[in-house]
Each structure stands twice: as C-alpha cells, then as structure tokens.
Amino acid sequence: MLDRRGTWTPQDRAENQYAAVDFEVNSGVGAFRVDLDYPRGDATAVLDLGFEGPDGYVGWSGGARDHFVVSEEWSTPGYLPTLVTPGHWRVLVGLHRVPPPGVDYHLTVRAPSPGEVAAERDALPSLPPVPERGPRRELPGADGMRWLAADFHAHSIHSDGTLGIEALAALAVSRGLDALAVTDHNTTSHHAHLPSVSDLYGIQLVPGQEVTTDRGHANALGDIGFVDFRRPGAQWQRDVETRGGLLSVNHPLATDCCWRMALDHPTRVAEVWHSSWHALPVLHNWGGPLAWWLSWDPGTVPIGGSDFHAYGKDALPGAPTTWVLTEHDDVLGGVAAGRTALSADPTGPVLLRLGDELIALDAEGLLLTGFDARRRTVTGDRAVFPAGDGPWWLEDDQMRVQALCR
Secondary structure, eight states, rough: OOEEEEEEHHHHHHHHSEEEEEEEOOOOOEEEEEEEOOOTSSSOEEEEEEEEEETTEEEEEEEEEEEEEEESSSSOOBOOOOOOSEEEEEEEEEEOOOTTEEEEEEEEOOOOOOOHHHHHHHTTTOOOOOOOOOOOOOOOOBBBBBEEEEOOOBBTTTTTSSOHHHHHHHHHHHTSSSSSEEEETTTTTTTTGHHHHHHHHEEEEEEEEEEEETEEEEEEEESOOOTTSSSSHHHHHHHHHHHOOOOEEOOOTSSSTTTOOOOOOSSEEEEEEEGGGGGGGGTTTTHHHHHHHHHHTTSSSEEEEOOBBBTTTTTOOOOOOOEESSTOHHHHHHHHHHOOOEEESSSSOOOEETTTTTEEESOOOOEETTTTOOOOOSSSSEEEEEEOSSSSSEEEOOOOOEEEOO
C-alpha cells in the first residue's frame, strides 16, 4: 500500500511540525501495519507516529513505537480499534527533533496476516493480581464529604509508559491511592478500558489525555473525547471547557516541555506540584513552582502528578498525592470546586483548609507560611490555624515544601 523513503529536513519541521503521508485503500483490506525506520542512535533525531482514517483520528504513539497495527477487532495500544474501509488514510509523522542536515526515513504500510495481528495482541503483558491496598492516612471530612487520595498524571502502554492499565492500577492501589488519572499522550485509546479495570482493582481510574507538544503539555481530564494537540493551546482550553472537562497545565517550568502557549485565560486547574520538584536534591528548596503559581493566578486550583512512566524512571504514583474532598466520590467534581490539598506522598504531612481553618496533620516542627505571610511553627500532631487568603504551604527548615493547599 505504501513504501516511501525520503529525508525530513529542519525546513520541513519549520513549515509544519506534523507531516502527513497519504495513501488510498481499496476494498478487501482488514488491517494495517505501519512501520517507521530512521536512525535513532544518539536520540538527537526523534520522529513521532500517528494515524488518521476517513472517519477521523485513530491514534498516536509518539516516539515510543517504531510500528503499530490497526484493525476492527484490535489495535496496538495508543490506537482505536477501527474498521478498515476503502478511502483516504493518513500516516501522521511528528517531526519532533530534526537535526541538520535532516533525518532519512523509511515508511511502509501493508496488510498484515491475521497471525501477525494475533501475535501483536498476545505480546501484551498479563494481568497482575489485585494487591493489598497500601497505607494512607485518614483525613477529617466535612458536611458528609470525604477526602480521597489521588494522582492526576500517569502513563501506560497506550503511550510511552511500560505498564498495562491493569498493572498501573495495581501499583496505584499498592501505593494507597483511591484514584488515578491515566493521561496518555495525544490519545484516548485507553479510555474504553478504564471502567472494567477500575472495578477489578478497586480504584477510580479517571479518563485523561495529556495533550502534548514541544511548546507545552496539559492534561484534559474527563471522558470528553479527543483534544487535538495540533490546534493552538487556546483551542484546547475552549474544547475542554465546552465539553465539561478540566484542563490542567502540566509541569509548567519543565525543561524542553515547559508551558509556552497563549490561552484565553489562566486555567482553573494546574499541576503546581510535579514529581520533578523533589526529584533532585538541587530542586528540594526550589521556589519556581510557587513563584509560577503566584504569577499565573493564586486562585488556580492546585493538583499534583507523579508523571509515572516506568519503575526506576519516574516517581511512583502518589508522589505527590492530591487529596480531594469529594461528594459521592466525585473526584473531578471536587477538583472543579477547588477542594484539594497536596502532600509529598499518601502518608506524609498534610495541610487542609476546612471552612475558616487550616489544619496541619503530622507536621510537628514544620513551618506554615504563604505569599507575604509570616512563618508559624507547627506543634503537635494536629495544629489549627485561622485560614486567611491562600495559598498556604508547609515547609521545613531548608524551605522544602512538604504540603500545600489553596
């Protein structure tokens, strides 16, 4: 169906970062296998893969895969199972990094045998057992609501993670979490699997998509359909808000994926605490995230994300933990209402706002402070302070943030 060799150049990337390679399909084709080969040695060149059909967007694997399969019955994680019909199809090639003088590539599309499709499917990881729930603290609720421990940023094999959704759920349960947002890059192929896995492992898996470009990442939270990353960031915001979801700017001060996009207004929610904040000793007392929060909008609802991809590569789920005060266990509803508090992990010190009080739990010796606020020493396992305008946080003697709330 397609066999193309060529060279993507820096000029190609400058003109359009998302190239399209079109081909026509006749009747009688039941599946596709797409392969992309290019020199990957020193990682200075990075090409992404995606796919569209006559009826729209099919999926994305970014730079995580060198091939994928699409069929009606089953598709490679990251791609929606899709009926192959005659018509116009399109391989999407993201020109993520194209160093001079260019990147040679070989792109093929062919019809795989049923055995090849079955082999791809059977290579997926097996289901892990349901683990015992890990330790976590119990927090004082209010007005019939209860606090749930959540992490709003994690990846599976549906993008560049290494765990299946089931293994990811099992890990989150073992970490003591009640909820985990599965936010794979530029795809919603994982959404259909979340309800059954949630039931099996006893955890609320929140549907999400990390809308991903090299000018910034944002989590579109909620079962709201695909958000097109090729559009401007302001359009992401409009689409998510119109559909009833939440858009959260992710790791806004990260290195090559910090936030550099214009929006109509500051997002209602932001990933103020990303796992990288505590990842390196040099960052332990880094004030950048708090300074960004102040300049963005101190009224923005803070959430946290581990950004887990693989064991040994990232922080584990729940580092940090976002505590959400929920009605009827509605996690996104609690976030939308601004009822969040963040801690370093599910068992660490916590700072809660309940009514006109701030409650510091298991924070003996830490300091309560905020923007332009004096520091006050926390004494005892449960300390109560009057709650003026926030945000507020708990820090240690080295100014390392241990917990925060709005």
